[in-house]
Amino acid sequence: xxxxxxxxxxxxxxxxxxxxxxxxxxxxxxxxxxxxxxxxxxxxxxxxxxxxxxxxxxxxxxxxxxxxxxxxxxxxxxxxxxxxxxxxxxxxxxxxxxxxxxxxxxxxxxxxxxxxxxxxxxxxxxxxxxxxxxxxxxxxxxxxxxxxxxxxxxxxxxxxxxxxxxxxxxxxxxxxxxxxxxxxxxxxxxxxxxxxxxxxxxxxxxxxxxxxxxxxxxxxxxxxxxxxxxxxxxxxxxxxxxxxxxxxxxxxxxxxxxxxxxxxxxxxxxxxxxxxxxxxxxxxxxxxxxxxxxxxxxxxxxxxxxxxxxxxxxxxxxxxxxxxxxxxxxxxxxxxxxxxxxxxxxxxxxxxxxxxxxxxxxxxxxxxxxxxxxxxxxxxxxxxxxxxxxxxxxxxxxxxxxxxxxxxxxxxxxxxxxxxxxxxxxxxxxxxxxxxxxxxxxxxxxxxxxxxxxxxxxxxxxxxxxxxxxxxxxxxxxxxxxxxxxxxxxxxxxxxxxxxxxxxxxxxxxxxxxxxxxxxxxxxxxxxxxxxxxxxxxxxxxxxxxxxxxxxxxxxxxxx
Amino acid sequence: xxxxxxxxxxxxxxxxxxxxxxxxxxxxxxxxxxxxxxxxxxxxxxxxxxxxxxxxxxxxxxxxxxxxxxxxxxxxxxxxxxxxxxxxxxxxxxxxxxxxxxxxxxxxxxxxxxxxxxxxxxxxxxxxxxxxxxxxxxxxxxxxxxxxxxxxxxxxxxxxxxxxxxxxxxxxxxxxx
Numbered sequence: 001x002x003x004x005x006x007x008x009x010x011x012x013x014x015x016x017x018x019x020x021x022x023x024x025x026x027x028x029x030x031x032x033x034x035x036x037x038x039x040x041x042x043x044x045x046x047x048x049x050x051x052x053x054x055x056x057x058x059x060x061x062x063x064x065x066x067x068x069x070x071x072x073x074x075x076x077x078x079x080x081x082x083x084x085x086x087x088x089x090x091x092x093x094x095x096x097x098x099x100x101x102x103x104x105x106x107x108x109x110x111x112x113x114x115x116x117x118x119x120x121x122x123x124x125x126x127x128x129x130x131x132x133x134x135x136x137x138x139x140x141x142x143x144x145x146x147x148x149x150x151x152x153x154x155x156x157x158x159x160x161x162x163x164x165x166x167x168x169x170x171x172x173x174x175x176x177x178x179x180x181x182x183x184x185x186x187x188x189x190x191x192x193x194x195x196x197x198x199x200x201x202x203x204x205x206x207x208x209x210x211x212x213x214x215x216x217x218x219x220x221x222x223x224x225x226x227x228x229x230x231x232x233x234x235x236x237x238x239x240x241x242x243x244x245x246x247x248x249x250x251x252x253x254x255x256x257x258x259x260x261x262x263x264x265x266x267x268x269x270x271x272x273x274x275x276x277x278x279x280x281x282x283x284x285x286x287x288x289x290x291x292x293x294x295x296x297x298x299x300x301x302x303x304x305x306x307x308x309x310x311x312x313x314x315x316x317x318x319x320x321x322x323x324x325x326x327x328x329x330x331x332x333x334x335x336x337x338x339x340x341x342x343x344x345x346x347x348x349x350x351x352x353x354x355x356x357x358x359x360x361x362x363x364x365x366x367x368x369x370x371x372x373x374x375x376x377x378x379x380x381x382x383x384x385x386x387x388x389x390x391x392x393x394x395x396x397x398x399x400x401x402x403x404x405x406x407x408x409x410x411x412x413x414x415x416x417x418x419x420x421x422x423x424x425x426x427x428x429x430x431x432x433x434x435x436x437x438x439x440x441x442x443x444x445x446x447x448x449x450x451x452x453x454x455x456x457x458x459x460x461x462x463x464x465x466x467x468x469x470x471x472x473x474x475x476x477x478x479x480x481x482x483x484x485x486x487x488x489x490x491x492x493x494x495x496x497x498x499x500x501x502x503x504x505x506x507x508x509x510x511x512x513x514x515x516x517x518x519x520x521x522x523x524x525x526x527x528x529x530x531x532x533x534x535x536x537x538x539x540x541x542x543x544x545x546x547x548x549x550x551x552x553x554x555x556x557x558x559x560x
Numbered sequence: 561x562x563x564x565x566x567x568x569x570x571x572x573x574x575x576x577x578x579x580x581x582x583x584x585x586x587x588x589x590x591x592x593x594x595x596x597x598x599x600x601x602x603x604x605x606x607x608x609x610x611x612x613x614x615x616x617x618x619x620x621x622x623x624x625x626x627x628x629x630x631x632x633x634x635x636x637x638x639x640x641x642x643x644x645x646x647x648x649x650x651x652x653x654x655x656x657x658x659x660x661x662x663x664x665x666x667x668x669x670x671x672x673x674x675x676x677x678x679x680x681x682x683x684x685x686x687x688x689x690x691x692x693x694x695x696x697x698x699x700x701x702x703x704x705x706x707x708x709x710x711x712x713x714x715x716x717x718x719x720x721x722x723x724x725x726x727x728x729x730x731x732x733x734x735x736x737x
Contacts, residue, residue, distance in 0.1 A: 047702035050681040055611060181712045226705025238705075347714060351699055352706045389680035389699050402654075403586040403672055404647065408594065408696075415697035416714070 008294035011301030013091020017244030022549035024257035044235025123370035149542035157201025203242030229353035303527035330429035333491025341480025603678030603687030622667035
């Protein structure tokens with residue numbers, strides 16, 4: 001049995017990397033357990049669309065980790081491999097698009113502003129089935145940690161470009177990335193429609209960068225983006241994309257205080273006397289069971305894994321840290337809606353990077369009047385739609401042939417002449433959306449799969465209809481020759497399931513991501529979000545990781 | 561090495577011509593190269609051998625159903641009917657209108673997906689011969705990166721098939737300075 005350590009982190013993705021660096025730098029001994037490998041260059045930097053897109057589920061580190069998913073209780077369950085498939089050190093940061101927008105102050109106060117503040121009534125929204133809560137922390141609480149994420153990890157953007165963003169003490173460390181044809185078209189169309197488009201802040205370096213003082217200067221210098229266009233689902237071949245193995249992981253390892261153990265699959269949090277977590281049990285790469293004792297445990301996996309581990313641990317069916325009965329409840333995901341435009345006269349070259357681009361927040365949160373609209377909250381709307389030909393060959397307008405001569409002619413004509421406008425609509429926490437343990441299906445280690453029960457409900461559908469028309473309006477204004485809109489009906493960017501709150505009866509963790517039931521057990525990541533906003537989660541996840549690490553470092557009692 | 565043929569070889573002997581003919585209608589040769597010139601059949605053979613052997617039964621029953629349905633509608637097997645009639649048969653598969661084959665639309669979607677992967681995927685997997693698919697759509701392959709001048713213009717670079725080494729890395733870096 002390995003020696004006890006101060007902290008054991010389960011999952012070495014975005015959260016695990018940042019927290020490990022912060023904690024080992026304070027002299028704590030940390031074991032980082034990661035179910036996947038630390039990828040070698042040739043296993044993340046490949047440019048291979050068959051491997052990265054068409055056959056990703058065959059990757060060794062992905063195929064043993066499906067989830068089961070169903071739309072509702074009693075419905076048929078199917079296996080899915082394509083969500084959170086990175087399963088490697090760095091996690092989602094290895095393969096993300098880089099969208100790095102902060103949440104707004106309003107995003108933390110949905111109950112106060114929308115429900116109690118009367119916006120729901122004014123909108124005539126039907127909120128039956130939803131359980132809407134504020135965060136126990138505010139934007140101001142997170143602001144300094146957003147800044148650390150941006151300046152240590154490297155985010156390119158421009159303060160003030162988005163009139164709806166929250167107040168910030170400092171600008172972004174790097175100028176915006178290069179514009180592309182589609183960002184220009186989108187930006188100009190938005191201007192003509194009196195919307196406020198801005199270049200999305202991105203976790204991709206626009207030029208060579210090394211964090212200056214007072215930020216962590218041990219983080220290595222990285223080069224700027226070369227605009228190869230293969231961000232989403234690919235690792236970065238020049239390391240311009242912000243990923244933990246190029247930033248915080250080497251710093252943490254250098255201290256000698258981080259024991260990084262890859263291909264180790266944690267299956268239980270162990271508990272001891274006095275209501276404390278005492279360690280974890282995991283399968284090592286040879287399939288042997290190992291027990292690791294630690295003074296403090298941090299669950300830093302994707303939300304399915306965090307929930308699954310809590311439900312697998314403890315006594316009885318209820319699982320660990322679950323006196324509220326809310327572990328696994330109120331999961332959320334964006335239901336992306338995509339409008340595509342084909343251009344007869346303009347070459348877009350969507351395969352040229354970066355994948356991210358421009359957004360506008362005029363219809364996000366409470367940035368617009370909801371009177372009579374029938375829904376609360378909103379979505380950010382932005383451009384996307386790059387990709388290798390394999391990713392674009394199914395982008396065909398309704399009624400157009402999907403094969404044959406005419407299809408071929410259209411593909412040859414429009415592959416370089418198209419782009420998408422997509423929205424990230426805020427999904428509200430609903431009582432029927434949850435994760436539990438699959439009663440039948442097990443993974444390669446014999447552990448029950450996380451079972452996701454998820455559907456979009458009335459507020460989402462009503463919002464999609466309204467905002468789909470807005471997306472189409474922008475696309476028509478760009479001058480596109482053919483325009484159509486398609487809801488995805490699939491969740492993207494998942495959150496919730498380990499709700500953060502002040503009241504132990506209504507939440508699982510407090511504002512420091514510490515479980516109400518066990519003072520030395522933390523859950524950090526998008527799983528703690530009470531609401532999800534219309535933005536991608538990564539900077540908020542990073543800010544929570546920095547803030548929680550600081551709390552742990554400053555709380556002697558926790559380690560006592 | 562055993563003399564026993566691999567799973568797809570056993571199947572392909574019977575059905576290679578059918579799969580190739582159907583793929584050719586999905587992405588036909590016109591004044592420009594199609595599935596046939598791209599070598600889609602090589603892509604699918606290797607896919608069934610190396611990546612998805614579990615799909616062999618679907619391909620096998622799909623091919624038999626193609627022939628049955630062609631005979632039902634046009635009196636002879638799929639390979640002997642006119643290409644316009646082949647299109648009618650394939651449209652029936654796409655729409656799931658094949659009375660004795662419940663997996664008709666599944667088979668069509670799989671075949672369509674694999675055909676397009678064989679046209680547009682990396683040549684290392686057996687298809688997209690000489691990068692004909694990429695040349696057709698205007699994708700210059702896996703370039704190291706792009707300098708500003710390529711925005712909004714037809715990119716006239718020779719396509720790059722492999723990830724590393726980047727043949728034009730030096731040149732690109734020089735340009736980007």
